[in-house]
Amino acid sequence: MAQIAERRRLAQLPRLADRRTVIAVGATLVVVALVVSVGDPGRIAWVRTFFVIFGSLLIQALPFVLLGALAAALVEVFVPIGVFEKLGDLPRPLQLPAAALAGIAFPICECGSVPVARRLMQRGLMPSAAVTFMLAAPVLNPVVIASTFVAFRGRTTLWTMVGGRFLLGMLVAIAVGWVVGNRSKDELLKPNPEEVDEHLLELGRPEARWRRFFVHLGNDFLFMGRYLLLGATIAAAIQTFLPTSLLTGLAERQVLSVIAMMALAAALSLCSESDAFVAASFVQFGPSAMLGFLVFGPMVDLKLVALYAGTFRRGFARTVVLVAAVATFVGALWMGVAFG
Amino acid sequence: MSDAVVARAGTALRTETAPRRRWSPGGLAGAVVLAAWAGLFWFLWISGREAFYLSTRTDWVVPIAAVLLTLATVGRLASARVVVPRPLPARELWIMGLMVVPVVLVLFAPVTTLGTFSAGKRAGFSGAGFSASAGDIGSGELTLIDVAAAETSPEGEHALAKRAGDTVSFVGFVSIRDDTPADEFLLARYVVTCCVADATIAEVRVVNVTPGQFENEDWVQVTGTIFPIGREVIVDASDIAAVERPDHPYLTP
Numbered sequence A: 001m002a003q004i005a006e007r008r009r010l011a012q013l014p015r016l017a018d019r020r021t022v023i024a025v026g027a028t029l030v031v032v033a034l035v036v037s038v039g040d041p042g043r044i045a046w047v048r049t050f051f052v053i054f055g056s057l058l059i060q061a062l063p064f065v066l067l068g069a070l071a072a073a074l075v076e077v078f079v080p081i082g083v084f085e086k087l088g089d090l091p092r093p094l095q096l097p098a099a100a101l102a103g104i105a106f107p108i109c110e111c112g113s114v115p116v117a118r119r120l121m122q123r124g125l126m127p128s129a130a131v132t133f134m135l136a137a138p139v140l141n142p143v144v145i146a147s148t149f150v151a152f153r154g155r156t157t158l159w160t161m162v163g164g165r166f167l168l169g170m171l172v173a174i175a176v177g178w179v180v181g182n183r184s185k186d187e188l189l190k191p192n193p194e195e196v197d198e199h200l201l202e203l204g205r206p207e208a209r210w211r212r213f214f215v216h217l218g219n220d221f222l223f224m225g226r227y228l229l230l231g232a233t234i235a236a237a238i239q240t241f242l243p244t245s246l247l248t249g250l251a252e253r254q255v256l257s258v259i260a261m262m263a264l265a266a267a268l269s270l271c272s273e274s275d276a277f278v279a280a281s282f283v284q285f286g287p288s289a290m291l292g293f294l295v296f297g298p299m300v301d302l303k304l305v306a307l308y309a310g311t312f313r314r315g316f317a318r319t320v321v322l323v324a325a326v327a328t329f330v331g332a333l334w335m336g337v338a339f340g
Numbered sequence B: 001m002s003d004a005v006v007a008r009a010g011t012a013l014r015t016e017t018a019p020r021r022r023w024s025p026g027g028l029a030g031a032v033v034l035a036a037w038a039g040l041f042w043f044l045w046i047s048g049r050e051a052f053y054l055s056t057r058t059d060w061v062v063p064i065a066a067v068l069l070t071l072a073t074v075g076r077l078a079s080a081r082v083v084v085p086r087p088l089p090a091r092e093l094w095i096m097g098l099m100v101v102p103v104v105l106v107l108f109a110p111v112t113t114l115g116t117f118s119a120g121k122r123a124g125f126s127g128a129g130f131s132a133s134a135g136d137i138g139s140g141e142l143t144l145i146d147v148a149a150a151e152t153s154p155e156g157e158h159a160l161a162k163r164a165g166d167t168v169s170f171v172g173f174v175s176i177r178d179d180t181p182a183d184e185f186l187l188a189r190y191v192v193t194c195c196v197a198d199a200t201i202a203e204v205r206v207v208n209v210t211p212g213q214f215e216n217e218d219w220v221q222v223t224g225t226i227f228p229i230g231r232e233v234i235v236d237a238s239d240i241a242a243v244e245r246p247d248h249p250y251l252t253p
Helices: A002-012 A019-039 A045-078 A085-089 A092-105 A110-122 A127-140 A142-152 A158-180 A209-241 A254-268 A275-281 A287-296 A302-311 A314-339 B003-015 B025-047 B061-078 B090-108 B134-138 B144-150 B154-161
Strands: B167-175 B184-191 B200-207 B219-229 B232-242
Touching: A019 B090, A045 A110, A045 A209, A045 B025, A045 B061, A045 B090, A085 A092, A092 A127, A092 A158, A110 A127, A110 A209, A110 A302, A127 A142, A127 A158, A127 A314, A142 A158, A142 A275, A158 A287, A158 A314, A209 A254, A209 A302, A209 B025, A209 B061, A209 B090, A254 A275, A254 A287, A254 A302, A254 A314, A275 A287, A275 B200, A287 A314, A302 A314, B025 B061, B025 B090, B144 B154, B144 B167, B144 B184, B144 B200, B144 B219, B154 B219, B167 B200, B167 B232, B200 B219
Parallel strands: B200 B232
Antiparallel strands: B167 B184, B167 B219, B184 B200, B219 B232
C-alpha cells in the first residue's frame, strides 16, 4: 500500500526538464526555423498577413511589458513595505479616484500597467485601488489623451471624444475598483510559480538588491510575456480574417453600434496610444459607439484577457470584463445622448 | 519550500561565510529567452526591419527594448547562480521554448508586408486631424495621406475638389479586385499609426492602365491627373512605373 501511495505521489509531481527535454525544445525551434525559411509559408496570403500582424503586436507590446516589469521590479525592491498601505487611511470615496488619477502620471499603455498593478497589490496597495489604477492608466495618461485629440481634431465631436474618454475611462475604472471592494490580494491574484524563487532559500542574510531587482524583472517579463503571446496569437488570427466592414452595417442602430464597436475594440487588441486613429476611421459610427471603442479597448481586449487570466484568479478576471463592459456600455450611451 | 530546507540553508550560512552557488536551471532558461528577444530587437534596429512592423512614430521602442533586454539578460545571468537551485519542470521549459518561436518566425521568415488580402478587410484611413485642413490640401504637393484624409471630411473634400486637374505622383501597391475593370486598378498604401495591427488603408482609383501590365501587390509609381469625384478619387495615369518596395512600406500620418 505504501509503495502504491508513493508511486501516486511521484506521478503527481511535474516531470522535470532533463537533457532530453532541452534537446527536444532546441530541435523544435530548429524545425520551425527550417519550415519558415525553406517552406516559405508566407506565400499563402493569410499566413503572411497573420505573421505580419502577430509580429507587429508582439514587437510593439513587449517593450511596454518590459517597461512595466521594470517599474514593478523597482516598486518591489526599492519601495518600502507599508508605503502603499498608508493610502488605505484615505476615506474610501477618495481612494479610488486618487488611484485612477495616478494614471495621468504613468504614460504607459495597457500591457505595462498589469505587472505594475500586480506588484502594487503585493506591496500592500489595496487591491481595489490597484485594479482602478491598472484600468485607468492606459486611458487617462497624457499620451493617450493627446493622440485622441489629434485623431479627432477638426470634428464637431472633438471635445466629446477627448473629455468623454477621460471622464468615462475614470468612471469605469472606479466602478470596477468599487466592485472589487475589500477583497484581499490573495483572493484576486494567482500565485506565480516563479515567485517562489531560489533566493527565498537564502534567508540566512539579505540578498543583494540588484540581484532581487533582476530576478523580479526577469520573472515578471517572462510571466506576462507568455500570456501576451497567447493573446497576440488570438488577436492576430481575428484581425487576419475579420472584415471591419461587417460592422459598419450596424452603425445606424445606436445600441447595437456601441456593442459592435466595443466588441471590435476587444478583438483588435490595439495599443491605447493609437486606437483613436482607428476609431476615427469609422466615420459611419456616432459618438457613443466611438466612446465605447475608446474606453473599453484599453481595459478589455484579447491580449489583456490573456494577461488577466494569467495574473488573476478566474472569477476576478470575469468580474473585470463584465463590470467594465456594462459600465462602458451604459456610460457611452448616456454620454453620446447628452453631449454627442 | 520546506522548513527543513530553510533550516539547512540557515545552518549552512551560519557556518560558512560564502555559501556555494550553483546555476539555477530556471534562471538560465529565462536568460536564454531574454537573450533571444534582445537579439531580435538588435537585429530589427540594425537591419531597419522594424519599418515592416512599426510606424516611424513608435519605432523608438526598438532600440530601447534592445538595450533594456540586453541589460535584463546580463542581470538575469548574473543572478542565476543561487545557493539552492530549484529544478525546472519540463512543461516550464517548453513554455520558454514557445516564447522563442516568434523570434524564430521574424528572423527566418522572408520579409513581407500587409498586401491585398487585407485591403478589403481594413477600414479606410481617416485623418482629418492631421492634414485635411483646406490650407494643407489647397496648396502644395498632394500626398496619398492628404487625399485619403480629405475624403472623410466635408472641408477636405471641398478643398480637394479645387485641385481637380492637378498632376500628382503616388507610390503604392496594386490592388485588383474581382469587380475592377481591366484598364484600372486601385493604388493602395497602408497607413500605420503605431503598429501594423492598427493599419488603415488609403486608396485611389487609377484609370488608363494597360490591361494585364501589373499584378496584385506590384509596387508602382503612378503619375497622372487627379479628379476627385465625391468621396472617390481618380487618377488618370500618364505614366506608371514599377518600383522597388520602399524601405518604409507603410505611411505614418
